[in-house]
Amino acid sequence: MQEWLADGAQATLASIGESAALASLLPRLPRAGERLTGPGDDAAVIAAPDCRYVVTTDSLIQGPDFRIEWSTPYDLGWKSVAVNLADVAAMGARPTALVIALALPAELPVTALERFADGVAAACEELAPGCGVEGGDLAMSPLVTVAITAFGDLEGREPVLRSGARPGDVVAVHGALGRAAKGLRALYERGIDAAVDVPEVADQLRPRPPIAAGPLAALAGATAMLDVSDGLILDARRIATASGVRIELDAAAIQATQVGYALGDLRFALEGGEDHALLAAFPAGVALPEGFRVIGRVTEGEGVLVDGMPYQATGGWDTFDDVLHL
Numbered sequence: 001m002q003e004w005l006a007d008g009a010q011a012t013l014a015s016i017g018e019s020a021a022l023a024s025l026l027p028r029l030p031r032a033g034e035r036l037t038g039p040g041d042d043a044a045v046i047a048a049p050d051c052r053y054v055v056t057t058d059s060l061i062q063g064p065d066f067r068i069e070w071s072t073p074y075d076l077g078w079k080s081v082a083v084n085l086a087d088v089a090a091m092g093a094r095p096t097a098l099v100i101a102l103a104l105p106a107e108l109p110v111t112a113l114e115r116f117a118d119g120v121a122a123a124c125e126e127l128a129p130g131c132g133v134e135g136g137d138l139a140m141s142p143l144v145t146v147a148i149t150a151f152g153d154l155e156g157r158e159p160v161l162r163s164g165a166r167p168g169d170v171v172a173v174h175g176a177l178g179r180a181a182k183g184l185r186a187l188y189e190r191g192i193d194a195a196v197d198v199p200e201v202a203d204q205l206r207p208r209p210p211i212a213a214g215p216l217a218a219l220a221g222a223t224a225m226l227d228v229s230d231g232l233i234l235d236a237r238r239i240a241t242a243s244g245v246r247i248e249l250d251a252a253a254i255q256a257t258q259v260g261y262a263l264g265d266l267r268f269a270l271e272g273g274e275d276h277a278l279l280a281a282f283p284a285g286v287a288l289p290e291g292f293r294v295i296g297r298v299t300e301g302e303g304v305l306v307d308g309m310p311y312q313a314t315g316g317w318d319t320f321d322d323v324l325h326l
Contacts, residue, residue: 032132054152077119089214093152103141181272209276246301
């Protein structure tokens with residue numbers, strides 16, 4: 001929390017003003033490889049070689065989405081990028097550019113803004129090399145708020161929608177399931193002290209979704225895909241509903257994908273969100289891209305079954321419910 005607070009000797013956003021704040025921020029942010037005109041004009045101009053682009057937006061608001069008692073400015077920069085990149089990847093696209101709008105308290109130290117930018121840059125470099133920040137907005141607010149718009153290139157492919165799963169497809173996942181939720185519970189129970197001996201806290205504060213796997217899944221013929229942001233059961237149900245099918249999940253197969261997990265952690269894997277793993281359906285017999293593991297199948301019907309039985313999730317993320325139910 002200390003990084004969010006200014007001591008008497010530190011410059012704050014109010015003391016230096018918007019122009020100086022931007023001068024401190026912009027050099028720390030990565031450039032997109034497909035920029036034509038970047039920060040400095042009223043809007044950016046970005047190349048779209050495919051003549052189409054994927055666009056998504058997400059926001060993180062102090063309180064319901066993160067807490068400064070837990071997240072450092074660097075953590076927030078990382079996570080705000082990761083959640084948006086995952087949405088682009090889930091469409092089968094390669095992330096190319098970001099636009100970031102920040103609303104910040106006037107008393108925020110300038111160093112906190114710089115560390116936020118460092119987190120953004122590090123997430124782009126590790127998760128989506130070549131993706132950069134092409135502009136945004138800086139405003140004043142009593143609470144820290146981050147809103148990011150992300151763009152992606154389909155590179156000539158059709159987008160992978162939620163509505164394409166068909167009976168006979170296999171259901172596969174790439175990435176962690178439930179680790180971020182397990183870390184969040186530890187934070188609720190013990191605060192940031194939990195980070196010392198609960199490794200899943202890092203998965204909550206700095207998720208690492210498999211961004212590069214999105215385009216690979218599209219190339220392999222994925223029929224439907226999304227990122228698991230709100231819990232495996234809830235998100236699998238979204239594919240089932242959009243595609244007009246039933247998804248049957250195998251608990252043992254799910255357990256096998258989660259390295260180091262004990263049997264009691266299955267509920268986290270089924271209901272926990274914010275890991276941003278990629279959940280996809282593929283035609284039977286297709287060679288799955290590296291990292292994808294089969295956890296179920298698509299059949300005729302509706303809803304989601306686990307080991308042949310309907311599963312009613314009591315957990316999962318709801319943006320209007322600031323209570324952890326796991």
